[in-house]
Amino acid sequence: MSIQAYQYDSKNIQSGILHIGVGNFHRAHQQFYTNELLKYEDQQHWGICGVCLLPSDEKIVTNLRSQHLDYTLTICGRNGKDEIHNIGSLTELIWGIEDPKAVINKIANPAIKIITLTITEGGYNLDKETNAFNLNDEKIKYDLENPSSPTTVFGFVAEGLRKRKEDGNGSITILSCDNLQHNGNTAKRAFTTFIEAQDKELAEWVKTNVTFPNSMVDRITPATTPEDVIRLNEKSGTEDKAPVYCEDFTQWVIEDQFIAGRPAWEKVGVEFTQDVTAFENMKLSLLNASHTLLSYPSFLKGYRKVDEAMQDQDIIKLVRNFMDIDITPYVPAPENTDLEKYKQTLIERFSNHSVSDQVSRLCFDGVSKFPVYIMPNLIKMINDDKDLIRVAFLFASYRHYLKYKVDDKGHSYEVAEPWITENDEKLISSDNAIDFLGLSAFKSIDLKESESFIQVYERFVSEIKNQGATQVLKSII
Known part of the structure; x- marks a missing residue:
């Protein structure tokens, strides 16, 4: 089966988005939309720098780096007809375990205008009873007391924003892509609670320099088993170490609240609204x-x-x-x-x-x-x-x-x-x-x-x- 190559020169793509959590759903959804968008020359500053923060991410980091961050996405049609796309919108990949300073510096980089997240429903560290951010978690307490050597997503983002503020590198949007009701509000509560507890001055800066739009994401994307890798590669005729497959249905609806600008994702099917x-x-x-x-x-x-x-x-x-x-x-x-x-x-x-x-x-x-x-x-x-x-x-x-x-x-x-x-x-x-x-x-x-x-x-x-x-x-x- 023929593979649909991406319609741009990857050498011309710059990173404007930093994404935390480079899992299968992200690679079938946000990367797919962005890959389609980058064919427009005026959108080629919206490539995605991926960030992985967990020790368990070593395999996906190693596999993607071995193939210059490109991978195949197989879209499985309900009519039995599949499409295979080569995805090239992942422009950089940083592993926080290996190089935590690179994550912090990238968040502070003025070219990065948006931080997107797929850290799972449970990743926002909310108390199941009160729905408040849990400041008593041991990892959170460590990060609050050791801002320069973070271990959690909250610690990394706070340190990156602090450097961004100190360097005068401007405002930024944090966009959750997780399956949560009012996921932007949830992200705002989690990150601002952490930052308020760690750095009151930074918290004041965040109030006027960071927006948290809500979004709704939808695309069924299974985990890829070793057997799936063999099956997908036989179909594509490649030796992709990190293939992804998903259904043919996809939807992404986002509140249009981007303080530092955004990609023209509406060109490729994303819906923007004032209330999601x-x-x-x-x-x-x-x-x-x-x-x-x-x-x-x-x-x-x-x-x-x-x-x-x-x-x-x-x-x-x-x-x-x-x-x-x-x-x-x-x-x-x-x-x-x-x-x-x-x-x-x-x-x-x-x-x-x-x-x-x-x-x-x-x-x-x-x-x-x-x-x-x-x-x-x-x-x-x-x-x-x-x-x-x-x-x-x-x-x-x-x-x-x-x-x-x-x-x-x-x-x-x-x-x-x-x-x-x-x-x-x-x-x-x-x-x-x-x-x-x-x-x-x-x-x-x-x-x-x-x-x-x-x-x-x-x-x-x-x-x-x-x-x-x-x-x-x-x-x-």
Whole structure:
């Protein structure tokens, strides 16, 4: 299959954006849009300098550097037709473990006008109960006391901004690209709280020199396994050490609040708006919440690929009923959006055989996902005395997934929950199912006070344990 080469001379591209967290989603989404934009000569100062801050990033840094930072992106069509793009918009790659000063200097560089972030939902260091920035985290306390040798994203950005301020290098925008409601507001709260605690003078500068637009991002991008690397390279005829693949659907909506200028991303399909709330609510409440809803029951039924789970009519019915009955009443459609078409497109996207996303990826880090995707609408449903059967089934499935680590087919598995607390572990191990509802992820409402929720949840806990998730799901469809 032929590869679509990028339509610019990479020697002419300058870095105007610094991105922290060079993972698969970033390389399939922001890099894709920017790669398309750089063909315009007046936009060629918007290349992206990637920054990795974790020891575990060594492999991706080494692989990308070995091929001059270029990589292939395979876009998997729902119609079975794929496209392969060569991506060249990653102009530099700095590994903070190897050269922390280079990260700081790059943030301070006057050519950098925007810092973008994909540090995951859990990466903003917010307390699960209060949603406030956690200043008592040990790494945060170290960075507060040792500003010149940072270890966290907050410490690096603060030190970089301090140097930027001292050098008189001007204002900058910090743009979150993570799946969070009002992600710009979240980023602002996290970074400004850290900076206020470390440097009051810098905090005053940030108030008038840094903007934090909200944005909504959307493109299903699976993790790339070693088997995927072989498969993608056979298709492309390359020896790419860091290929990425994703679905054909993509969307990016951003509030137009860039204090130091921005790329003309609208030329390549990005939507700019003054308020991203309706788009965020639609995506997080329908796509992300539905992903969470289908993940644990699907995994317990023995499915490991999302497209395979979406051939199961019981799973499809569960997801569709959840969208139509539980979520749609709370999702006002954004302007020029057909909500019924959007929901049908989601079913098609989840079922895309070419993407074949991993169910384990959807299950990963539920403690960070429930507060963002599930709890806001669940609170409304409880207050409005709505039918809670599907959401209670999800909670019972999540508990079973975390507690027993064996699916309906007798297969054991490992659980990946990087932000789970010691107290959460105790609540999960308890044989009293009600204790589980005190998990840090659920703190935005006291679920123990909802008799209607407790009644159906406890029934599902018992039935899943005795009959398996497969049989219980059949009973509620």
